[in-house]
Amino acid sequence: xxxxxxxxxxxxxxxxxxxxxxxxxxxxxxxxxxxxxxxxxxxxxxxxxxxxxxxxxxxxxxxxxxxxxxxxxxxxxxxxxxxxxxxxxxxxxxxxxxxxxxxxxxxxxxxxxxxxxxxxxxxxxxxxxxxxxxxxxxxxxxxxxxxxxxxxxxxxxxxxxxxxxxxxxxxxxxxxxxxxxxxxxxxxxxxxxxxxxxxxxxxxxxxxxxxxxxxxxxxxxxxxxxxxxxxxxxxxxxxxxxxxxxxxxxxxxxxxxxxxxxxxxxxxxxxxxxxxxxxxxxxxxxxxxxxxxxxxxxxxxxxxxxxxxxxxxxxxxxxxxxxxxxxxxxxxxxxxxxxxxxxxxxxxxxxxxxxxxxxxxxxxxxxxxxxxxxxxxxxxxxxxxxxxxxxxxxxxxxxxxxxxxxxxxxxxxxxxxxxxxxxxxxxxxxxxxxxxxxxxxxxxxxxxxx
Numbered sequence: 418x419x420x421x422x423x424x425x426x427x428x429x430x431x432x433x434x435x436x437x438x439x440x441x442x443x444x445x446x447x448x449x450x451x452x453x454x455x456x457x458x459x460x461x462x463x464x465x466x467x468x469x470x471x472x473x474x475x476x477x478x479x480x481x482x483x484x485x486x487x488x489x490x491x492x493x494x495x496x497x498x499x500x501x502x503x504x505x506x507x508x509x510x511x512x513x514x515x516x517x518x519x520x521x522x523x524x525x526x527x528x529x530x531x532x533x534x535x536x537x538x539x540x541x542x543x544x545x546x547x548x549x550x551x552x553x554x555x556x557x558x559x560x561x562x563x564x565x566x567x568x569x570x571x572x573x574x575x576x577x578x579x580x581x582x583x584x585x586x587x588x589x590x591x592x593x594x595x596x597x598x599x600x601x602x603x604x605x606x607x608x609x610x611x612x613x614x615x616x617x618x619x620x621x622x623x624x625x626x627x628x629x630x631x632x633x634x635x636x637x638x639x640x641x642x643x644x645x646x647x648x649x650x651x652x653x654x655x656x657x658x659x660x661x662x663x664x665x666x667x668x669x670x671x672x673x674x675x676x677x678x679x680x681x682x683x684x685x686x687x688x689x690x691x692x693x694x695x696x697x698x699x700x701x702x703x704x705x706x707x708x709x710x711x712x713x714x715x716x717x718x719x720x721x722x723x724x725x726x727x728x729x730x731x732x733x734x735x736x737x738x739x740x741x742x743x744x745x746x747x748x749x750x751x752x753x754x755x756x757x758x759x760x761x762x763x764x765x766x767x768x769x770x771x772x773x774x775x776x777x778x779x780x781x782x783x784x785x786x787x788x789x790x791x792x793x794x795x796x797x798x799x800x801x802x803x804x805x806x807x808x809x810x811x812x813x814x815x816x817x818x819x820x821x822x823x824x825x826x827x828x829x830x831x832x833x834x835x836x837x838x839x840x841x842x843x844x845x846x847x848x849x850x851x852x853x854x855x856x857x858x859x860x861x862x863x864x865x866x867x
Contacts, residue, residue, distance in 0.1 A: 450477050450484075457484040464488070470573075492570075494523055523570070526611065529672035529679065531686035534611035534627070535567040541602040550749040551601050551637060553594055557728030560626045560639055563610040567624075571614070572666045583659035584648050587622055589727050591642040591756045593694070596749075597820040602630045614671075615687050616664040620645040620653045623691055640694060698824035702796065703855040704772035709843070710740035712799070716763040724760040725809075731755070734797050734811050737769035745773065745793035751821030752814040756831045759801075759808035766802040767809075770843045771795055772854075776817075792817025794827065796854075798836045800843075807836040830854045 448456070454476070458466060470492040479487075483496040527533040545555045569575050579585050602608055613625040622643040628636045647654040654660075668674040673683050712733060720726040725733065731753050738746035761767075774794045792814060799809040810831040814821055829835065830853055838850035848856050 450479055453479070453481055454484050457481065457488050461488055464491070468492075490524070525670055528670075529683070531683045531690065532613070533671035533673070534613045535563075535571065535670075537563045537566060537610045537612070539563070539608050539610050541604060541606050541608050543604060546601060546604065547750070548747075550599075550751075551596060553731035553750055553753055554728045556628060556637060557592070557594060557639065557731070559610060559628075560612075561728060563612050564614075564624055564626065564641070567612040567614055568663070571670045572663050574662060579659065579662075580648055583656060583662065585645050585654050585656055585659045586648050588644045588646045589641060589757060590644055591754065592639065592727055592730075593641075593754045593823065594637060594639040594731075594752070595821045595823070596637045596751045597635050599749075599819045602628075602636055607631045608636070614663075614667050615691075616660065616667055617684070617688060617691070619655065619657060619660045622663065625690070695823055695825040695828050698826055700826065701853070701855040702772075702774060702794070702824075702827050702830045703858055704774045704796065705858045706773040706775070707843075707859050708738075708741040708743055708771040708773065710737045710769040710771060711802075712737045712740065712767045712769055714761050714763055714765040714767065719761075719763050722760075723762050724757075727755070727757070730809070730811060731813065733809075734769075734795075734813055737767075737797060737799070738771060738795070740769070741771065743771075743773075745795070745815050746813070748793065748816035750813065750815055751792070751817060751819060752812075752823045754812040754823050754828060754831060756810045756833075757808075758810065758833050758836070759806065761799075761808050765808075768800040768802050770798040770800065770839060772798070772839070772856075772859075796827070796830055796839075798839045798843075800840055805840065807833065807840060810836045826854070 454472065458464070468491060469488065472487075473495060475495075476484075476487075479496060486494045486496055523538070524536050525533065526536050539559060542555075545552055545559065565575060574582075576586060579587070608631065609629040611627040611629060615623050615625070617623070622645055623641065624643060625638065625640045627638045630636050645654050645656070645660060646652065647656065665674070673680045714725060714733075718725045718729045718733065731750065734753075735746045738744075772795065776792055776794060793816060795813050795815070797809075797811040797813065798807055799811075800807055810833075812823060812827050812831055814823065832853075835850050835853040838848070838853065842848045842856065
């Protein structure tokens, strides 16, 4: 959303013989930055100053065009002026994404559509790349920073403010990340992170993000199932006031606040994105191999909430795979899903039950002799070694063709109920959920694999 500018009206002649001054200095040269700011504000009479955030300290270096960008974007765009005299690192590192250096203008794209998003310029670093493809842990961390930036910039709140002022938090229930193309962005290349925030109804706060390369192509996308919870009871909240703190500014900035038929259509499209996120494969997940591994949650895996930091989950699965002696996780990761069922604190000893389906997917020619590269589709069920419960279930796809895809049947295999049934199968060989997946291809002796 942009503030409405009123252009000044001049009585001066606009004929071709009007003298042109080419050497005179700008009349604003002698103004200090506060005077220039007030001059720019005067061009936007419909914009109350209270709608704008406080000027950052770097504004003392801004010129008229910088103030114009700041005011017109209602504070979403914070220009950075390169100045070697600045000796404070925070003056050249944006606050919206710690660890990320701003390489361009932050903006809102697709206003008034179901794809409206906050676009944060970023850079692809060594940490973002794996030996083949993208490193999910690093990309999900990048997404997390930009998601927090979107809330802070658009709603003026963060998790600390939500907790202190409203007694609520945002719980991540699940995440999905898909790779769209085989060629990852080059090192030290520019990229954009596009963040969508959707608030369809209390307590849901789903969000979607995309990494877009310098050519405008979507490299990978992610979606996050998020729920607003009451921190005192740890249950889903019914705090409508807190929910509106997020919903109202998001709807306004993304252009879906007016009750029109167009807005209704956008909201239906957003609902469809959630409901139809995963295509059906038309058959149950049918693993042919079972492996039993282990993992101990390290303090460095965890965040301030005393549980595994969600970008770490894909790496946790890789370690669990390697603990079995298998190396299928060394192939390029093309898709990943994680469902967080219970906390995973430091020191938690986990048994990992891994169910793997090796497949070759026929290509578009549908020829029996023409297939895509082999891939491993792996379901990870983590068991608390002492409690016997499942705090985490994940599904990963390694190798194969692009774009990466996860099927509805595979996501359903990761539910808490089905994970519990799989733990029972792993203990005594009894299978009580035949409608969840097909275990008929697993050898009877698989349960004894160490």
